[in-house]
Amino acid sequence: MSSEQLSGASLSQTTISARLKMLSRLHKIEAKRGLMEIIVNPFSNFMTILVIAIALALPSGLQILLENGKTLSSNWDGASRISLYLKTELKETKLHALANLVRETKGVEKVDVITQEEALADFKERSGFADAIAQLDANPLPPVLVVQPKATHTSPQASELLLAEFKTHPEVELAQLDLDWVRKLYALLQLAEKAASALGLALALAVLLIVGNTIRLSVQNRREEIEVVKLVGATDAFIRRPFLYTGFWYGLFAGITCWLLLNISILWLSDPVAKLAGLYQSQFEIAGLSFIQSIQLIAISCGLGLLGSWLSVGRHIRLIEPH
Amino acid sequence: MIEFSDVSKRYPNGQDALRNVSFEIADGEMAFLTGHSGAGKSTMLKLICLMERATSGQVVVNNKNLNRTSRRKIPGVRRNIGMIFQDHRLLFDRSVFDNVALPLMIAGYPHREIGRRVRAALDKVGLLSKEKHSPIMLSGGEQQRVGIARAVVNKPPLLLADEPTGNLDPKLSGEIMHLFEQFNQVGVSLLIASHDLSLIAQMHYRTLVMKEGRLVEDQADAPEPDDSIGLDSYNEQSDHTKSGDHYE
Numbered sequence: 001m002s003s004e005q006l007s008g009a010s011l012s013q014t015t016i017s018a019r020l021k022m023l024s025r026l027h028k029i030e031a032k033r034g035l036m037e038i039i040v041n042p043f044s045n046f047m048t049i050l051v052i053a054i055a056l057a058l059p060s061g062l063q064i065l066l067e068n069g070k071t072l073s074s075n076w077d078g079a080s081r082i083s084l085y086l087k088t089e090l091k092e093t094k095l096h097a098l099a100n101l102v103r104e105t106k107g108v109e110k111v112d113v114i115t116q117e118e119a120l121a122d123f124k125e126r127s128g129f130a131d132a133i134a135q136l137d138a139n140p141l142p143p144v145l146v147v148q149p150k151a152t153h154t155s156p157q158a159s160e161l162l163l164a165e166f167k168t169h170p171e172v173e174l175a176q177l178d179l180d181w182v183r184k185l186y187a188l189l190q191l192a193e194k195a196a197s198a199l200g201l202a203l204a205l206a207v208l209l210i211v212g213n214t215i216r217l218s219v220q221n222r223r224e225e226i227e228v229v230k231l232v233g234a235t236d237a238f239i240r241r242p243f244l245y246t247g248f249w250y251g252l253f254a255g256i257t258c259w260l261l262l263n264i265s266i267l268w269l270s271d272p273v274a275k276l277a278g279l280y281q282s283q284f285e286i287a288g289l290s291f292i293q294s295i296q297l298i299a300i301s302c303g304l305g306l307l308g309s310w311l312s313v314g315r316h317i318r319l320i321e322p323h
Numbered sequence: 324m325i326e327f328s329d330v331s332k333r334y335p336n337g338q339d340a341l342r343n344v345s346f347e348i349a350d351g352e353m354a355f356l357t358g359h360s361g362a363g364k365s366t367m368l369k370l371i372c373l374m375e376r377a378t379s380g381q382v383v384v385n386n387k388n389l390n391r392t393s394r395r396k397i398p399g400v401r402r403n404i405g406m407i408f409q410d411h412r413l414l415f416d417r418s419v420f421d422n423v424a425l426p427l428m429i430a431g432y433p434h435r436e437i438g439r440r441v442r443a444a445l446d447k448v449g450l451l452s453k454e455k456h457s458p459i460m461l462s463g464g465e466q467q468r469v470g471i472a473r474a475v476v477n478k479p480p481l482l483l484a485d486e487p488t489g490n491l492d493p494k495l496s497g498e499i500m501h502l503f504e505q506f507n508q509v510g511v512s513l514l515i516a517s518h519d520l521s522l523i524a525q526m527h528y529r530t531l532v533m534k535e536g537r538l539v540e541d542q543a544d545a546p547e548p549d550d551s552i553g554l555d556s557y558n559e560q561s562d563h564t565k566s567g568d569h570y571e
Contacts, residue, residue: 018433025434228412231372232426232473233402235395322374 027241034245037218038253045250048214052254055207056301057261059200060289064262066196068286069189082159084145084166085174088116095143098171102145107153107162112146119144142173204304207254211247211308218246219316227322236317243313244306251305255298262297263288324350324481324512325371330380332366332536340366342536343380348514350480353507355523356516358533364516367533368483371514372404373397385480402430405474405511409486411466413458413473419445420454423472430477444472448502464495471502475511482506484515488522496522 038045084102086095095113103111114122119141124130149162159177166175177183219226226239266288277284289297325348332341341363348354356364369375370382373389382389385403392400413422423444427437445451448468450461458466467487474482484503488496500522503513517523523530532540 019431022431022433026428026431029428225414225416228414229425229429230398231374231401231406231412232429233398233400234429235398238429 030242031245033242035249037242037246038249048210049250049253049257052207052210052250052301052305053257053261055203055210056254056258056297056304057265059196059203060258060297061262061265062192062196062199064266064286064289066189066193069185069192071287072284082147082149082163082166083176084147084169084172085142085176086145086171087173088140088142090143090171094171095145098169099145101169102147102166105162105165107150107158109148109150111148114144114146116141116143204300207301207304208308208311211250211305212312214250215243215247215309215312216316218243219313219320223320226317226320230320231322236314239317240310240313243309243317247305247307247309247313248302249305250309251302252298254305255301258301259289259294259297324348324352324385325514326381326383327367327370328381328383330370330377330382332363332370332375333378339536341370341377344536344538345380346531346538346541348512351507351510351512352529353503353513354515354529354531355526356514356531356533357518357520357523359518361535362533363536364533365485366536368485368514368516371481371483372406373400398429402426402477403479403481405477405479405482407467407470407474407482407484407487409489411458411470413466413469415457415459417457418454419450419456419458419461419469422458422469423454423476425473426477432477440476441472444476445469447475447505448472463490464498467491467495467499468502471499475506480510480512482511482513484513484517486517487515488517488519493522497525500526 038049086098090098092115095115099111099113102108116139120133120139123141124133127133147162147166149159153159153162163175163177166172229239266286270286273284273286325346327344327346330341330344331339333339344363344367356367358364366375370377370389371384373392377390384400387400389400414425420441423441424437427440432440442451442454445454448471450465450468450472453461453465458469461469467490471487482503487503488499491499496519503515504526507513527544530540530542530544531538532542
């Protein structure tokens with residue numbers, strides 16, 4: 001055998017830096033090939049990308065709504081007040097004495113007194129039944145103490161304790177947590193958050209399956225090519241590479257599509273939400289995805305695309321052997 | 324270069340493709356492998372490039388015992404073997420250049436080295452002017468020469484050819500054989516499976532004759548075409564043996 005022929009094994013002679021350069025070059029070629037695969041067949045690939053984007057948009061959209069719901073309820077939570085409806089026959093002096101007593105209670109920030117007259121005047125003005133009320137002999141409305149707990153005493157347990165304490169006063173007819181329903185909403189939101197996480201996991205799995213199946217079809221379409229490159233000595237890693245890139249591109253495009261879908265939806269919802277918030281004298285606005293969250297969303301999408309194709313391609317190229 | 328010791332191959336369906344075959348091909352030797360369809364020629368080539376594994380016996384190629392080669396080591400074995408197929412097995416979505424460059428890309432050669440070697444290989448087979456063409460634009464003979472360029476581009480010490488002239492007319496076949504001789508002259512070992520006996524007879528190289536999975540003759544020179552397994556008898560029998568073609 002001549003010395004020239006032995007150079008068939010001359011690979012070891014090439015320097016490491018030259019090999020690394022070639023590897024990065026190969027990656028560029030394969031990345032481009034994976035991208036072309038998507039571009040040359042835009043329709044069916046767009047469908048796949050859209051399906052993945054929708055699967056991602058559902059849990060992330062829900063997450064956005066929950067985040068907004070939480071900020072909304074925590075805003076109100078800080079303002080949660082306790083109303084003490086007192087007995088109607090209570091004299092005004094005793095009313096103020098009681099107000100002072102309540103004011104001394106631990107955990108109370110301030111107490112507003114609403115006398116029977118004030119309550120009636122307010123009701124007349126707001127209800128529009130002024131004429132009807134004028135017909136009444138006696139004022140049916142009770143005097144009210146509006147208790148604003150300190151910020152440290154707004155948790156459900158602390159509020160319950162305060163409420164129980166106020167109920168011990170004989171003058172108190174009814175003690176009510178004004179924003180009880182906000183707490184219920186909060187609990188509901190926590191439940192919904194769990195459900196959203198479960199949905200997110202299920203849909204992430206669905207994305208893996210969609211990408212995996214698409215890559216499986218792609219592997220089968222390129223069966224002949226895979227046989228040929230195996231025959232000329234390609235390793236599994238070499239064969240896997242373009243498919244991994246295809247998966248990655250699917251993830252990237254789906255992530256961007258999902259981001260667009262979410263932002264369009266938020267834009268679409270922002271007007272009615274502003275109107276609704278206006279009815280409650282609130283400046284509330286839906287908060288969309290922050291920059292970091294957008295990057296996270298796209299990164300997760302890319303990761304899922306890559307993982308889906310990884311799980312699929314290894315198994316399927318193993319099955320293809322040249323014959 | 325190639326050493327078969329008492330090698331048998333039985334396919335999962337029970338067909339015995341090779342029965343106790345032993346032979347040796349030295350470094351730098353060129354040999355033909357002939358026999359009817361289904362005689363075991365292709366199976367022998369498949370064992371050498373690890374497309375199949377021997378059921379018993381030992382196959383040693385390039386001083387490597389293939390019985391002990393793990394799945395992960397198969398690419399390394401194949402990189403030292405140039406393979407040429409009857410149906411060329413080119414990738415039609417890539418240019419002639421890219422087809423020939425494939426083994427070098429896989430082995431991670433530097434870019435400049437790839438260009439140099441691919442052009443040298445294409446020049447050798449006389450297709451340098453067509454490097455940018457798609458293989459689909461080439462004639463059958465030209466496609467086969469692209470396949471040959473791809474097989475020799477990384478200068479493997481061993482070339483295997485499975486019916487390389489199967490679809491070509493005698494003149495083109497002669498040209499291909501002449502190319503093989505040139506490779507052999509610079510030290511490449513070649514094993515060429517072919518049933519084109521008249522062509523083999525002209526070449527005067529060692530010829531291994533297979534029959535029903537056994538090595539029945541090992542001649543230092545090619546048998547004459549009017550031999551017992553001549554073309555006429557091949558044509559008569561080919562219809563009966565066609566069914567076993569893919570196990571060949």
